[in-house]
Structure formats: structure tokens, C-alpha cells
Amino acid sequence: MAATLYTYPENWRAFKAQIAAQYSGARLKIASTSPAFTFGQSNRSPVFLSNFPLGKVPAYQGDDGFCLFESNAIAHYLSNDALRGSTPQASAQVLQWVSFADSEIIPPASAWVFPTLGIMQFNKQATEQAKEEVKRVLAVLNQHLNTRTFLVGERVSLADVTVVCSLLWLYKQVSLLSFSLIKLFVSPLSNLHNYHFVQFLAFNNFSILSESISVLLFKIVISLAKKFAEMQPKKETPAKKEKGSKEGEKKKEEKKATPAEEEMDECEAALASEPKAKDPFAHLPKSSFIMDEFKRKYSNEDTLTVALPYFWDHFDREGFSIWHSEYRFPEELTMSFMSCNLITGMFQRLDKLRKNAFASVILFGANNDSCITGIWVFRGQDLAFTLSDDWQIDYESYTWRKLDVDSEECKTMVKEYFAWEGEFKHVGKPFNQGKIFK
Known part of the structure; x- marks a missing residue:
């Protein structure tokens, strides 16, 4: 059985628990729509209130009857040790x-967003104060991320999950209506926008937010196009002759929209009209190696004792290949954090390759004396980048060498890169930082 999370659709507080569950592998059933749960009715029932006295959501109920309210407590409970912080210091920093x-984020964000939702009356002075407070608080975040990719340590933690989710409604509601936040992010807060918020939307376990933002961007573009069209001078259309008017009316009736079409907004219509992209791997035979299963082991279990043996036990030598990559221009690598962002940027642009690839890329050396190398696992026997124009932006900046999967060299490199530890004899520089493409 799976535990149940009671909420309403698009609840950013519930997203924290859902993402934590994705990372930890916890089974979680979402009850957000009728008949499982109807917000405003189900949460007022005596049964619900006996478990959750405040009647608030999100609310968690385990299959053993254990109940929790308050989103941060639920997310913490559903997290693994890596998300909570693996040391006392890291755990304190996450908290x-x-x-x-x-x-710091939610109060001014609420004061800015609530009037746009009609939850509270608009007050110009209060809104302006809220905007300045949001800008001040996010500047603190931006400064912290100036030399970091993650808020705590070198991997995603509950700190990142919570902060990203708290920023979500600012992106969705404020930017959609006034674009004030987008303007605010253009230059002074680029670290936060580019290397934190956008980066996490590209992560597989944050996919629920990516879908939400994708729909938002469609709506923004369509809204702008609509407003632009409305501002254009209208051309006068010549009056139609009476002859054939009945015929025109008949054609109109024939083209009358179905009920489903009538309910579509501009965004849904645009999404429906988008041609489905062809699967770049459609020409390859089905493989017995399930990439998602391995990634789940790698994310949630010990690398050397569980994930690595699982990889080699299930690896399909005919259906997948293993490659070594090395950045062609090490002389251009200066500050380490900038080099890490170079790797992260490549991973972001390869988001649609995730289900058919895995990589561990490491920065070796120090500032102004470093190199980037990595191990990549692709579906098929050729480099996957050539299968789609969208994947070819970065790969030519690297040299690529296909490894013999049965060789000791390959087994050693896979072990070292997957575990981020070892001699790395082929590099000749000290280990610095690693990035995982999952």
C-alpha cells in the first residue's frame, strides 16, 4: 500500500512532499480531486478533522495510520538522509x-501575490513594499549562489526543494500578470534564476514543476500575442453580399465547435495543435535495461554495494554503450564554480535525453588549472547527440571515446566516476567536483 497525501491541485506546498518522495522512492498516492478528496468538503468532515484538527492541506496519512500536517514536516518525513543533510552541520543548514x-520569502511574496488572486484587497503602498522586500530577500539567495550550485553541499537537498517551491507562485502568478518578476530577474538575480530555479526545473524529480512552468510559458506567449493583436488597427472587412448568406450560415453551423473544443483556452488549443515530436530512439529495438530502475537505485541506495552491482547485472551490452568524454578547451576553464555551471548548463539542455542516458561528469584540478571529464551511458551504439538537433549545442566541445564494456579500463572508470572516488589515473589532476546527469 501507498501513503496518501491530501491536497488540492497545483498546491505548491504539496509539491515539496511529492518531490521529496520522488527522491527517496517513497510510495505516495495523491488525493486532490473528487471522489478521493474535494477541498472545502472532505477536509471539513469529522473523519478528516479527527486526524487533522486544523483541516488544512497538505495532510499526510501513512498506510500504518500515522498522520502529519504542515508541509515542511511532511516533506522532512518523506525525505532520505541525503535530502535532510548527511551531517549535523548540513542538517542544520538545510533547516x-x-x-x-x-x-523571509513567503510573507512578502504573499503580500505581492494575494491581491492578484483576489484573496486580499490591493494596496499600492503595501505591494510596493512587498516587491522591495522580495528583491532584498532574493538578493541574499543570489549572493549565496554566486559560488555554489546548490544551497547546501554538492547535491540537491530539502533546502533546494523548499526554496524552489516557495518561488513557484511568484513565477506563475506575478510574472503572468505584470512580468515584474521577470524584469527583476533579468540581470541582478541571474545566479538565482539561471543556476538555481531553472536548473531544478530540468531535474527529473522536479518534473511536476517543469510541467507547471511549461504551461505557464505557453500562456505568457499566447497572452502577449493576443494583446499585441488587440492593439493593432482593425482592417475594415467589406460587407458580404446577401447572395450566398444562407450558404455561409450553413457552413458556420457545420464548423461549430464540439463541447470539448469550446472549453479549451488559448493555452490548451496551442498545446493540442503542437505536432508530436518523433522519438529519436524509435529505430532501436526495445532493451531489457530499464534506465529509470538503475537511476532509482543510484539515487536512493549505496553506490558501491547496491547501484554499481545492479548496473552491471542488468546492463544490456547490445542496447547500450558507454563513452568517455573530455572537454576540448581546458585552457578556457577559470573559476571552478563557472566550470560547474558549464556542466550544469549542458545537462539542462539535454533534459529530453534523460530516459535514455546517464552521465557522471567531474571537474578535476583547481581554479585556472582544471579539466572536465566524464562517463556517459547511452541507448544505442552511437553517440545519442546526433539523433536530435536540440542535443547538439555542447557535445562538439568534448572529445568522445567509446569504451569496451568488458574491459578492465571500462569497469574501473565506471566504478570511479559513479562513486566519485578512486585514483583516476587517466586524468592526472586532483578530484574537484562532480555533476550527475540523471
């Missing part, structure tokens, strides 16, 4: 940023 999101 610091979770508290920061609740006490």
Missing part, C-alpha cells in the same frame, strides 16, 4: 534555508 523560505 536554516527551510526556515528562510517560510519566514
Whole structure:
């Protein structure tokens, strides 16, 4: 059985628990629509209130009857040790940023967003103060991310999950209506926007947010196009002759929209009209190696004792290949954090390749004396980048060498790169930082 999370659709507070569950592998059933759960009715029932006295959502109920309310407590409970912080210091830092999101981001964000939703009356002075406070608080985040990719340590933590979710409604509601936040992010907060918020939307376990933002961007573009069209001078159309008017009316009736079409908004219509992209791997035979299963092991289990043996036990030598990559222009690598962002940027642009590839890419050396190398696992026997124009932006900046999967060299390199530890004899520089493409 799976635990149940009661909420309403698009609840950003519930997203925290859902993402934490994705990372930890916890089974979680979402009850957000009728008949499973109807917000405003189900949460007022005596049964619900006996478990959750405040009647608030999200609310968690385990299959053993254990109940929790308050989104941060639920997300913490559903997290694994890596998300919570693997050391006392990291755990305290995670708690610091979770508290920061609740006490510093949410209050001014609410004061800015609530009037746009009709929840509270608009007050110009209060809104302007809220905007300045949001800008000040996010500047603190931006400065912290100036030399970091993650808020705590070198991997995603509950700190990142919480902060990203607390920023979501600012992106969705404020930017959709006034674009003030987009303007605010253009230059002074680029670290936060480019290397934090956008980066996490590209992560597989944050996919629920990516879908939400994708729909938002469609709506923004369509809204702008509509407003632009409305501003254009209208051309006078010549009056139609009476002859054939009945025929025209008949054609109109024939073209009358079906009920489903009438309910479509501009965004849905645009999405429906988008041609479905051809699967770049459609020409390859089905493989017995399930990439998602391996990634789940890698994310949630010990690398050397569980994930690595699982990889070799299930690896399909005919259906997949393993490659070594090395950045062609090491002389251009200066500051380490900039080099890490170079890797992250490549991973972001390869988002649609995730289900058919895995990579561990490492920055070796120090500032102004470093190199980037990695191990990549692709579906098929050739480089996957050539299968789609969208994947070819970065790969020519690297040299690629296909490895013999049965060789000791390949087994050693896979072990070292997957575990981020070892001698790395082929590099000749000290280990610095690693990035995982999942």
C-alpha cells in the first residue's frame, strides 16, 4: 500500500512532499480531486478533522495510520538522509534555508501575490513594499549562489526543494500578470534564476514543476500575442453580399465547435495543435535495461554495494554503450564554480535525453588549472547527440571515446566516476567536483 497525501491541485506546498518522495522512492498516492478528496468538503468532515484538527492541506496519512500536517514536516518525513543533510552541520543548514523560505520569502511574496488572486484587497503602498522586500530577500539567495550550485553541499537537498517551491507562485502568478518578476530577474538575480530555479526545473524529480512552468510559458506567449493583436488597427472587412448568406450560415453551423473544443483556452488549443515530436530512439529495438530502475537505485541506495552491482547485472551490452568524454578547451576553464555551471548548463539542455542516458561528469584540478571529464551511458551504439538537433549545442566541445564494456579500463572508470572516488589515473589532476546527469 501507498501513503496518501491530501491536497488540492497545483498546491505548491504539496509539491515539496511529492518531490521529496520522488527522491527517496517513497510510495505516495495523491488525493486532490473528487471522489478521493474535494477541498472545502472532505477536509471539513469529522473523519478528516479527527486526524487533522486544523483541516488544512497538505495532510499526510501513512498506510500504518500515522498522520502529519504542515508541509515542511511532511516533506522532512518523506525525505532520505541525503535530502535532510548527511551531517549535523548540513542538517542544520538545510533547516536554516527551510526556515528562510517560510519566514523571509513567503510573507512578502504573499503580500505581492494575494491581491492578484483576489484573496486580499490591493494596496499600492503595501505591494510596493512587498516587491522591495522580495528583491532584498532574493538578493541574499543570489549572493549565496554566486559560488555554489546548490544551497547546501554538492547535491540537491530539502533546502533546494523548499526554496524552489516557495518561488513557484511568484513565477506563475506575478510574472503572468505584470512580468515584474521577470524584469527583476533579468540581470541582478541571474545566479538565482539561471543556476538555481531553472536548473531544478530540468531535474527529473522536479518534473511536476517543469510541467507547471511549461504551461505557464505557453500562456505568457499566447497572452502577449493576443494583446499585441488587440492593439493593432482593425482592417475594415467589406460587407458580404446577401447572395450566398444562407450558404455561409450553413457552413458556420457545420464548423461549430464540439463541447470539448469550446472549453479549451488559448493555452490548451496551442498545446493540442503542437505536432508530436518523433522519438529519436524509435529505430532501436526495445532493451531489457530499464534506465529509470538503475537511476532509482543510484539515487536512493549505496553506490558501491547496491547501484554499481545492479548496473552491471542488468546492463544490456547490445542496447547500450558507454563513452568517455573530455572537454576540448581546458585552457578556457577559470573559476571552478563557472566550470560547474558549464556542466550544469549542458545537462539542462539535454533534459529530453534523460530516459535514455546517464552521465557522471567531474571537474578535476583547481581554479585556472582544471579539466572536465566524464562517463556517459547511452541507448544505442552511437553517440545519442546526433539523433536530435536540440542535443547538439555542447557535445562538439568534448572529445568522445567509446569504451569496451568488458574491459578492465571500462569497469574501473565506471566504478570511479559513479562513486566519485578512486585514483583516476587517466586524468592526472586532483578530484574537484562532480555533476550527475540523471
